[in-house]
Amino acid sequence: AQRVTQPEKLLSVFKGAPVELKCNYSYSGSPELFWYVQYSRQRLQLLLRHISRESIKGFTADLNKGETSFHLKKPFAQEEDSAMYYCALSTQTGANNLFFGTGTRLTVIP
Amino acid sequence: DAGVTQSPTHLIKTRGQQVTLRCSPKSGHDTVSWYQQALGQGPQFIFQYYEEEERQRGNFPDRFSGHQFPNYSSELNVNALLLGDSALYLCASKGLAESYNEQFFGPGTRLTVL
Numbered sequence: 001a002q003r004v005t006q007p008e009k010l011l012s013v014f015k016g017a018p019v020e021l022k023c024n025y026s027y028s029g030s031p032e033l034f035w036y037v038q039y040s041r042q043r044l045q046l047l048l049r050h051i052s053r054e055s056i057k058g059f060t061a062d063l064n065k066g067e068t069s070f071h072l073k074k075p076f077a078q079e080e081d082s083a084m085y086y087c088a089l090s091t092q093t094g095a096n097n098l099f100f101g102t103g104t105r106l107t108v109i110p
Numbered sequence: 111d112a113g114v115t116q117s118p119t120h121l122i123k124t125r126g127q128q129v130t131l132r133c134s135p136k137s138g139h140d141t142v143s144w145y146q147q148a149l150g151q152g153p154q155f156i157f158q159y160y161e162e163e164e165r166q167r168g169n170f171p172d173r174f175s176g177h178q179f180p181n182y183s184s185e186l187n188v189n190a191l192l193l194g195d196s197a198l199y200l201c202a203s204k205g206l207a208e209s210y211n212e213q214f215f216g217p218g219t220r221l222t223v224l
Contacts, residue, residue: 004152043114044153044200044215086152097143097166098213100152 002027006101021072023087033070114216135203142184145200
């Protein structure tokens with residue numbers, strides 16, 4: 001069975017400080033990994049996916065198959081980064097089914 | 111394009127009742143998925159519809175059923191409601207035109223079972 005673990009429910013950092021949101025997964029096959037974000041009073045939206053190896057809003061995430069991790073990182077946090085972040089895993093190409101972690105609420109302190 | 115829309119926004123039911131939630135996908139999308147998000151938890155996959163058929167299903171009992179219409183809109187039905195069914199129900203859609211089949215989420219329907 002598949003499982004996504006986000007160990008931190010809450011994370012606070014100062015503006016300009018580096019931020020890392022942790023995500024670990026368990027799945028015996030080759031998963032697709034995603035980070036979704038939900039800003040205040042907005043709907044859940046895709047932030048980035050491992051398969052495209054892109055950087056969105058300064059965030060990056062590298063899939064580490066040895067450590068089964070997909071941590072989200074940003075070198076300099078901004079106030080507008082304050083939001084709820086969910087790590088998600090799909091067991092199928094095309095992300096037909098998404099398994100989410102419990103989420104981490106990031107607060108960037110001015 | 112309003113994106114994915116869901117109705118109603120909020121709903122209150124009592125135990126044992128039945129409920130129907132509705133979802134209209136983003137323009138150009140043909141696949142709809144439903145998720146249940148309990149308080150403090152991440153969304154949990156219920157099922158997915160494509161070409162008016164249920165294609166995949168998560169670990170939910172048969173009390174949860176759905177339907178997709180020819181215009182790609184979808185309904186989620188829950189029978190014999192339990193207190194534990196209280197949650198935010200999210201609809202997500204996707205289409206082949208999207209890169210890597212990205213899913214777009216609606217605002218959700220908040221269901222409270224008393």
